[in-house]
Amino acid sequence: MKNSVDVRALLTAYEKIKTLGTPVENGKQLDDITCTESYDGYSVSLSDGVVSVDVNFHNTYHFHTLNEDPDTVINQTTADFHHNNETQIQAFLNKLHDLNTRY
Template sequence: MKNSVDVRTLLSVYEKVKTQGQHFENSCKLEDITCTESPDGYCVNLADNNVSLDINFHNTYHFHTMNEDPESVINQTTTEFHNNNEAQVQEFIHKLMQLDKRY
């Protein structure tokens, strides 16, 4: 996937969700974005219903989609599978950017 996003912006969104969102036992939620962090604080996660984003130490990140395994998706070609996942990730990034602007 060709997702080059600014890690500072992602961390800004994470901080906004954490400080302005509704707090639960192990997470915070603002609008439909949920954030969590690892016990050691070296990895944070932002997620909605379709996409999850891990932001790791040294500003590396990885997107996960709900249907990551092309073998588990029936009636889709590999190209369709990758296009669907890319669309989900792009929508998620857009959602994060909008949240960053609103708060």
């Protein structure tokens, strides 16, 4: 998955959510994706409650999942942990793709 994310698609989804979404406590929400931005506008975040991605200045990004620490996940090997996170991230990216296609 490394370096296979199209930052332009992330930012397109962000703009669509920001423009078409419903206001929520910390930002806007469209379908089940919420977007927020930093106070200075240099970074934005997209989240579905399971996975979030921060897109920062110069188009760098970082994904977060609910269970980020493999040491806190009981009965999972490190390989299983990384596979589960990759699966969650891919499902999130598919939601963003669908959102970009629909709107």
